[in-house]
Amino acid sequence: MFIPIIFLVIIIINYVQSQTELILPPLPYEYNALEPILSEHLMRLHHDKHHQAYTTKANAALKSMFTDETSSNELKDLAKQPIEVILTHLQNLPEKYRLTLRNNGGGYINHKLFFSMLRKPTATVTENKPTGPLFEAIENSFGSFDKFKDMFTTSSINLFGSGWIWLFIDAQTKQLSINFTVNQDNPIMFDKDHVVLLGIDLWEHAYYPVYENRRNEYVDNFWRIINWPVVESLYTQGTTKRHDL
Structure with missing residues (x-):
């Protein structure tokens, strides 16, 4: 009974003591769902290559910021926050992280939002409106x-x-x-x-x-x-x- 509890405590400690890790969300629809407006080829390229690249590079910067021995406790605490919070504090980041997270953290959240806002095409433009x-x-x-x-x-x-x-x-x-x-x-x-x-x-x-x-x-x-x-x-x-x- 004690071993699972110990493992659970270790997992919790490791989670608390590590930086935030961005996960590439899957598309909320099939790759070909937006055709003919956006092709399956384009969506695979856009999501699997471009969005993945922003995710990977942002994670690398966050990990470096958290593990850097010269990082202050405040900076390490910021690295644990959601990416939305981090992006509102760019002015507080050292220059070596600021531009990377501005570009790649921004690319991550922008594409996460963008892909979530899309749906199967309507037959006409006029029938697709908010309510x-x-x-x-x-x-x-x-x-x-x-x-x-x-x-x-x-x-x-x-x-x-x-x-x-x-x-x-x-x-x-x-x-x-x-x-x-x-x-x-x-x-x-x-x-x-x-x-x-x-x-x-x-x-x-x-x-x-x-x-x-x-x-x-x-x-x-x-x-x-x-x-x-x-x-x-x-x-x-x-x-x-x-x-x-």
């Missing part, structure tokens, strides 16, 4: 859903280089906003109260195998694969998030 409180909030913030869609689409097509366009809510003011980030930056890096609701990946690896240089076609088709119930769930989280967390 309930989120729809009302979008109409109140942007004038109408169509105006919001036009703003999001135009911003996505016009973004220069690699990056993301986001719809997010400020958990304190409850205001919806559309904005961009470059590379793998995420809105929470700039304000912990920013809760992402929707994002589109505008790195070429996200669409080039299917659309080549026709980004506008990719963006137009994106509206057919948004999983609005997931976005609505994130909106609910954003409206109920405590400001002191």
Whole structure:
């Protein structure tokens, strides 16, 4: 009876004394579920190669930060926190970890969000819309859903280089906003109260195998694969998030 208990204690101690470890989540659908909007080949490349690479590199940086003899206790404690918390404290990280975690920790969380927001394509763009409180909030913030869609689409097509366009809510003011980030930056890096609701990946690896240089076609088709119930769930989280967390 004592041996299993001892092993359990050892496991708990090792867990408490180690850095957070990011796990590559499986896609919540089959690789070919988004065809013809996004091909199976593209999804395997995007998830199994790119997302995995961000995960691996972020984990390596977190492990190094935790095991580095020169790391302070505060830094080691931060390495145990969820990646969302770590990304809100980038300014506190030593330079040798800051850029790696900004790029790869950001890449990890951005893709985790992005893949969760997608679904099997609807037959047309017009039939895929949010409902309930989120729809009302979008109409109140942007004038109408169509105006919001036009703003999001135009911003996505016009973004220069690699990056993301986001719809997010400020958990304190409850205001919806559309904005961009470059590379793998995420809105929470700039304000912990920013809760992402929707994002589109505008790195070429996200669409080039299917659309080549026709980004506008990719963006137009994106509206057919948004999983609005997931976005609505994130909106609910954003409206109920405590400001002191």
